[in-house]
Structures are given as structure tokens and as C-alpha cells.
Amino acid sequence: MKEPFKILNNNLLALYEDAVPLLGGAPFESLEDSELSIENFSFYTSVSAVYSSKIEGEEIELDAYLKHKKSGISFKKNYTKKIDDLYAAYSFAKNNMLNIDNVHKSHALITRNILAASNQGKLRKGNMYVLTDFGKIEYVAAAANIISVEIEKLFVDIALLLNTNLSFLETFFYAAQIHLVFVKIHPYEDGNGRTARLLEKWFLSEKLGSKAWFLLSEKNYYLHHNLYYQNLRKLGMEYDFLDYEQSLPFLLMLANSLNLHNQ
Numbered sequence: 001m002k003e004p005f006k007i008l009n010n011n012l013l014a015l016y017e018d019a020v021p022l023l024g025g026a027p028f029e030s031l032e033d034s035e036l037s038i039e040n041f042s043f044y045t046s047v048s049a050v051y052s053s054k055i056e057g058e059e060i061e062l063d064a065y066l067k068h069k070k071s072g073i074s075f076k077k078n079y080t081k082k083i084d085d086l087y088a089a090y091s092f093a094k095n096n097m098l099n100i101d102n103v104h105k106s107h108a109l110i111t112r113n114i115l116a117a118s119n120q121g122k123l124r125k126g127n128m129y130v131l132t133d134f135g136k137i138e139y140v141a142a143a144a145n146i147i148s149v150e151i152e153k154l155f156v157d158i159a160l161l162l163n164t165n166l167s168f169l170e171t172f173f174y175a176a177q178i179h180l181v182f183v184k185i186h187p188y189e190d191g192n193g194r195t196a197r198l199l200e201k202w203f204l205s206e207k208l209g210s211k212a213w214f215l216l217s218e219k220n221y222y223l224h225h226n227l228y229y230q231n232l233r234k235l236g237m238e239y240d241f242l243d244y245e246q247s248l249p250f251l252l253m254l255a256n257s258l259n260l261h262n263q
Contacts, residue, residue: 005160006153008177012248016173019248020255025168027258031214041070042091044214049086051218052197055225058082085112086194093202094213098162100155106198111191123147124189139232141186142239150185154178162206169255171207175200176254180247183232184239197221200254220257228253 034043046069050062060083067073068080069087089109096102108121128141142150161174179200186192197218204212221228231250235242 006156007150007181008154008157008161008174009244010173011245012251013170013173015248016251017169019252020169020172025208027261028168028208028211028215031211031261033214036066036070038070042213044216045087045090045094046070047216048090048197048201048213048218049083051216051222052194053083053086055197055218055222055228056193081113085114086110086198089194089198090201090213093198094205094210098158098199098202098206100151103155103195103199103202107188107191107195110194110198111188114190115188119189123151123187126189128186128189130186138237139186140238141184147185147187151187154181154185158203161203166207168208171204172255173251175203175207176251177247178203179254180232180235180244180250184235184242186239215257216260217254217257220260221253223260224253 036043043066046065047062050060050065053060060079064075065080065083068075069084086109089106092106092109093102096105104121111120124147125144127144129137130139130141132138158178166174179196182196182199183192188195201212201215201217204215228250231247231253234246234249235244236246
């Protein structure tokens, strides 16, 4: 696919296609919902919300959250509220088109108990530095004065892809790249990782259908969260100097999540 991308690229697509251990979409097509899901409860949405939250350091266990969500067992509010918010964002995404306005709305849901109301679903106005636990700068995100331009570029590309016939592997490739670019822009005050992982799956669902919501991508990222962050670091520590030629290890992680369904 040779398209006039604004911010995405297909430079690594051939290498990606050679490296992905998939034969067409057969492993994906075998995905199905859990028998635990009922009309008002989705098992896999719970899994996504729990593991995406755990990547961000939330101390929540899947078994406890399932008891809370499916059976109504009460826990302290602080134990479940942020995961409930992320669950609501996934539910919103399942029923709405993927576009920038709806991503802002999903971010507002995600951050109901994280950010002040004035920052929910709003692009940040200040510069952003991602710090290590020891207070050192790990990453310098896109400057505040270019965020709106960079996000617009990304969603122009997403709209282009949504209206383009893609192969199965191309769909996975671009979904992972959308996740990566969004995280590197880091457009919000907080909730960027959670939103990026939702965005990735949202794109898959638009292209491949509802089975995408059953994919254990967030769990795979959590189980390999040290590698997840290591692969993010490979591109460099400043937005203006990122080397996307180093992104293949990160891009492969999404496809590798299919392996969890065979365990």
C-alpha cells in the first residue's frame, strides 16, 4: 500500500510480514466470546480493562473484578472505579465510530477518576515529560504547540486506512503503529496509554469486526510489560527525533497476543 500518509508509514511492512508468525487470519477467526458473558456483562471487556489498568500500576486482580462486575460483589470504591471507567470507554467504543471526537469522549470516560473535569477529553496545554521512578526524564513528548497538528495528522491517516482495503497483516501492522504514534504524541495530561491500547483495538474492530474485542492484547502487553516499555524506548527519548525504523519489536507485540489464545 503506497498512500500519502501524514504521520504513519509503511517502511517496515515487508519486514513485519516476514516476521509475523501467522498464517492469514485463521487464529483471529477462531476467537469467540466467553460463555461467561451475558447481556449486561462482557468477560473480554473486563479482561481488557483490568490488564490495561494493571500496566499503569493499578492493583486490581481479574478474579476480583469479575466478581464485582458480573456478580455485584462490593469492594472499596477505589479498588474498582478506574477499571469501571475504562470498561465504560471500551463499551462506548464498541458502539461508536472511530474518529477523533469519539476518542476524546472515550478519554473523558477513562479519566473520570484520574483528571480534573476540565482536562477530561481535552488535549494538554503544557509540555509533557515522562519520568522514571527516580525522577529522571525518560521521554519528552510532543510539544504542546504541535499536539493538535500531530493528532490531526494521525486521524487523517486513520480515516484513510478505514476507507482502504487492507490485508489481515496490514491491519495488524497499522493498528500497532497507530497505538505507538498516539503514545509518542502523548496528547493528554494522563490516560494516554489506556487510550492508545483502546484505540488500537478499536481500529482492529472497524477493519476486522467484533472478534477484535476478544483479542487478549492488553493482557499480552501486561505479561510482557517490561518488554513493552523497552520497545517503546527503542525509538528515542524526544518526540522530534524519534526513529520509527526501530519500531518493529513493538509492532510485533500485537500479533503475538494471538498466541495467548492457544495456551
